[in-house]
Amino acid sequence: MPRRPVIAVAGLACETSSFSPARTLEPAFHPRRGDEIIEKYSFIQPGTPLGHAASWQGSLIGHALPGGVVTRDAFEGLTTEILSRLADIISNSETGIDGLWFDIHGAMCVEGIQDAEAELLRRIRVIIGAETITDLITCYRTAPHEDTMETKERACRHLVEILTSEPSEQRRPLKVWVQVPILLPGEQTSTRLEPAKGLYQLVPQVEATTGVLDAAIWVGYAWADEPRNHAVVVVTGWEINAVATNAKRLAEYFWKVRHEFHFAAPTGSLDDCLDQALISRDRPFFISDSGDNPTAGGSGDVTWGLSIVLSRPEFRHSTGPIVIYASIPGSEAVDCIAAAGIGETVTVTAGAEVDNIHHGPLRLTGIVHAIKLGDRDALVECVLRIGSVYVIITKQRKPYHHKSDFTELDLDPLSADIVVVKIGYLEPELFCMAANWMLALTPGGVDQDLVRLGHRQICRPMWPFDRSFPHAPSLTPQLIPMSNDSA
Structure with a gap:
């Protein structure tokens, strides 16, 4: 029976804006180690064709929410562990490592390093040797990236095909x-x-x-x-x-x-988009607050867009058009809201803790509509109703891409008049929910201009x-x- 090749899995992924004042720290990568990596990817688990064809060995992978430049300390700490774990895999294998799945995103910027992924791979190469195959490169073919897992599986399949081919045919x-x-x-x-x-x-x-x-x-x-x-x-x-x-x-x-x-959609200033949404009969009408999109690398705490929404006279009273705004971080604000409880009126300050270039923190007074604990990214989420605007305030920044992100906060985006989301093009669920939408050209670390x-x-x-x-x-x-x- 032919020997099953040993394939290690390692990599760091973070889409980082060099125009954001935010910094990405080590915990943001939520590292997975060893078998945790195999558990993440069903297509390399035991019992699957790829899982049967090779011995998959997890080193360390870390996938951070897009954000600001990765600190050098974070990069060095995670890289050191990756190298150590790869060395352990080699020492526990009679044949060493035949292939490496370099599980990255490809847009990571690190303090003091240009081309961070290449630097990481250079260091990995020192450990795994020159013969280990790492270079069957591929990438997503859809935007939004609806083929993420398909692409990863394709990369692994190509690698296995090369490593399991007949010796006479085995070439890079x-x-x-x-x-x-x-x-x-x-x-x-x-x-x-x-x-x-x-x-x-x-x-x-x-x-x-x-x-x-x-x-x-x-x-x-x-x-x-x-x-x-x-x-x-x-x-x-x-x-x-x-x-x-x-x-x-x-x-x-x-x-x-x-x-x-x-x-991918009609564009304009945020006021232009709000004007169009108010005169449109399409409901819900989605607006992308694109300049601070946290899934493109924005800090997520730019208050400029929310300040424009709250300044509009149409939304100052509870009987106005229903608007959902997602979202703004405010750690102390969330603590205050959670302590007050649902139904209470509170005054808090939120936003601009990281990016105050475009607008400062906002003083918000409203009625507590919802409180939710335990989110992976946000940690704690609260909703404050200010006039007819339901503002989502989070302990830490979070993207809002799914209907459940709203319904779990007792919000129904399908019944809202306007939904303003910090995003660029609408992710699939949002796109399906939107009766119409526009992309607002707003300022921030991922400014579309x-x-x-x-x-x-x-x-x-x-x-x-x-x-x-x-x-x-x-x-x-x-x-x-x-x-x-x-x-």
């Missing part, structure tokens, strides 16, 4: 990449709409080509100011002509349609920061050397 595939001078926010590259829809529909076509194993398109992460940040196409496979030709095909199509990318953020380290010229180019980009495919596994 070629990798070709093309750097594309485009940097767009996800809100302009939703695969629900053209041109991203058509662009990503080319990926499975390329993947089906003889001699190609995988194709991937990264649009980049618009709120990280690093030289590596731009769009990239990577095609992996066995035949250099097929790999290079198809990489160029994807890159050239991406460049050709650059003018066609637009926001990229030019006003003031990038300084990205390579120029870059679309759409630069609208004219002295010459067309070459979009020449580059072969990634076999020995360059840490790149």
Whole structure:
């Protein structure tokens, strides 16, 4: 019976805005270790095809809610543990580690390091050796990312296929990449709409080509100011002509349609969006407070948007249009509200503890509508009714993506007139709930107005920061050397 290859799992993931004053600390990664990692991913558990085909060994993975730059102490502490656990896996295995699933997001910024994922992999390579396969790269093909688990499983499947092939056929595939001078926010590259829809529909076509194993398109992460940040196409496979030709095909199509990318919904100032929502008959009408989106790296505690909502005369009385606002952190405010209890009137101060660049803390007086304990991200959630606005206040920042996030707080988003959520494009459940929606171009660490953020380290010229180019980009495919596994 052939030997089952040993595959280790390790990685750190955090989508981080370098324009947010927030910092991401070690506990935010909620580390999983050893068997906890295997329990997280059903497709590598015992009894599954992949679980049967290889011996999966968990080191440490940490997935933090998107936020500000990761502190150096957090990175070093978690990295040290990853390396130690990998060394233990090797010492307990007769054959060492055959493959590594590098479980990352790919948009992590760390204090004092450029290209943190590459630095982490360089250190891992020292421990696991040069022969361990780590470099079968792939990425999501939908935005919003509805194919997260499918993508992870595909990466693991490719790795197992290589490691379990006949010795005469066991070789590392070629990798070709093309750097594309485009940097767009996800809100302009939703695969629900053209041109991203058509662009990503080319990926499975390329993947089906003889001699190609995988194709991937990264649009980049618009709120990280690093030289590596731009769009990239990577095609992996066995035949250099097929790999290079198809990489160029994807890159050239991406460049050709650059003018066609637009926001996934109508946009405007927050006041514009509120005006439109009030005159619309569509209910519920969702509005994205996009500049402080915590799932893109915003601090989550910018008070600017909530201050605009509460200043509107239409919402000052309890008989006004019902508005739900999600959300604003306020640790001391939550303690005060929880102590007072449901039905009581309280006055608290919340927000701007981290990001007070755009607006200061808000003084809020309202009736306590709901209190909920034990949320993984928020810890404690409260709802304060101020006029006709139901404001969700949290102990720690939290994204609101699911209907249950609201109903568990005795809120019915389907019965509301307006739901304002700190988000970019609507996640699937919100999208299905919304009768209509707009994206408000609000300030914050993930401001959709990229030019006003003031990038300084990205390579120029870059679309759409630069609208004219002295010459067309070459979009020449580059072969990634076999020995360059840490790149």
